Amino acid sequence: MGIATVLSYPFTTVAVTYLVYLLSLVVYRLYFHPLAKFPGPKYAAISRWHEFYYEVVKKGQFTFKVQELHKQYGPIVRIVPDEVHIQDSQFYETLYTKAGRVDKYDWMAGRFGCDTSVFTTGSDELHRIRRGALNPLFSRARIVDLQTIIREKIDILVSRLREFQQNDRVLAINHAFMALTGDVVMEYCFSLTYDHLKLPNFEKTLHEPFMAASISGHLSLQCPWVPKMLFALPESILVKIEPLYALVFRMQADFRSQINAMKEGKMDDKLAKSTHPTVFQELISGPLPASEKQTLRLQDEAQLVVAAGVTTTGWALSTATYYITTNPTVLKALRNELETAIPDPKAPLSWTDLERLPYLTGCVREAVRMSYAVTTRNPRLFNKELVYDKWVIPARTPVSMTIVDVNDDEAIFPSPQEFRPERWINPPKTPDGSSLERYFVGFGKGSRSCLGINLAHAELYMTLAAVFRNFSFELYETDLSDVKLAHDFFLPSPKLDSKGVRVKVLAN
Secondary structure, eight states, X not given: OOHHHXXXXXXXXHHHHHHHHHHHHHHIIIIISTXXXXXXXXXXXXXXXXXXXXXXXXXXXXXXXXXXHHHHHOSEEEEETTEEEXXXXXXXXXXXXXXXXXXEOGGGGGGSSXXXXXXXXXXXXXXXXXXXXXXXXXXXXXXXXXXXXXXXXXXXXXXXXHHHHHHTOEEEHHHHHHHHHHHHHHHHHHXXXXXXXXXTTOOOOTHHHXXXXXXXXXXXXXXXXXXXXXXXXXXXXXXXXXXXXXXXXXXXXXXXXXXXXXXXXXXXXXXXXXXXXXXXXXXXXXXXXXXXXXXXXXXXXXXXXXXXXXXHHHHHHHHHHHHHHHOHHHXXXXXXXXXXXXXXXXXXXXXXXXXXXXXXXXXXXXXXXXXXXXXXXXOEEOSSOEEETTEEEOTTOOXXXXXXHHHTOTTTSSSTTSOOGGGGSXXXXXXXXXXXXXXXXXXOOGGGSOTTHHXXXXXXXXXXXXXXXXXXXXXXXXXXXXXXXXXXXXXXXXXXXXXXXEXXXXXX
């Protein structure tokens, strides 16, 4: 017997053992797993490779694949070995509100490289601690007090739009809106601003690194070792290997620097002169346990809080601008309401006053609905069995639904792809007569709903009022494909080669 033959035995044994393990796993998942009898394709029961294919290779297409599976298998589908997805708008409130406090799916936490943020926290108990510290900082009363800052930033935006109008320059208005929301949330979180609103073409905003984190997030979930390996590299090398991760790397370093400066007292003078409280200074000086105030933990929190303040609201404003501009009837109705409510277009805007305008409210609701906010499914884990129709879902099974499915449900929103502000007026009802507000899910529902809903609403009302009271727009080489959902990167994305919502700014 040769040496090579002897040496090959251990490798052969390992290979055979691993093959037996894989075959046993396949048999278990197909026939003995607690979800074995749930509807769905066999390949979804066996592994996550199809999810990898649609998310990473096909670039954010799994959400659409799941919709196809529902057409084939019905309203409940086993989409991966350990998770079921439900497509039934009537059940959304049950899953996310009536069920009370539940855990999130830890597997989904690694998407953005900020595993300890309030958004990605799996445990309900730990989430209560983290969310409890943030809730007062984003309360309605706190955001009402923040209106001065929002007005200041909107005034800069209006001034910049006038420059584009006077110079007859083409504007990618989605960049302008991202600059606005970024400058607002950074001012509130850190008492500083990057002044992205003052850049000549709004060519740099916080949306770019956040979108990079979202695009790379699918790979981070499927192959969690990839971002860990890349982030261990020097930035100079990372930039060359993966520019998307480099943007995230720089953003995280910047947040870390600001948090350390606050902790070391280097910003005390500036903070003392600030006209408003600062989110992260209050977290640092507040009652959170010391473990929750570690710099890297707060860096994770900053990444998610700032991202939520920039991207979803900025995209909702962009979506609204496209649809209002392309629909003369909607534009006229909105303008008539704004001209009556705001005789002087230069008058300071009040969020609480603007909320009383029914048509503007309809535009805000439609902007949130049609921009989707978050396009990826959102799993929950229950400590007890969950019943859906004839199916009894075992405890601790990840159960998910997707905002897109509710927002595009024709039974709730007839002609869902049409921007119809009037569907939210007098009083808003579904075709079967129930309250439409029940299905307003763009900010989520329950104890884990969007933290920044009040800030988002204030910015949406005040910005749409200021912009459409002062200007009209003419689309420039822009069509529906520049706002229509084409890729799910957790954040919604239109076609990848879109140049944005480009407009010519016209006088009102």
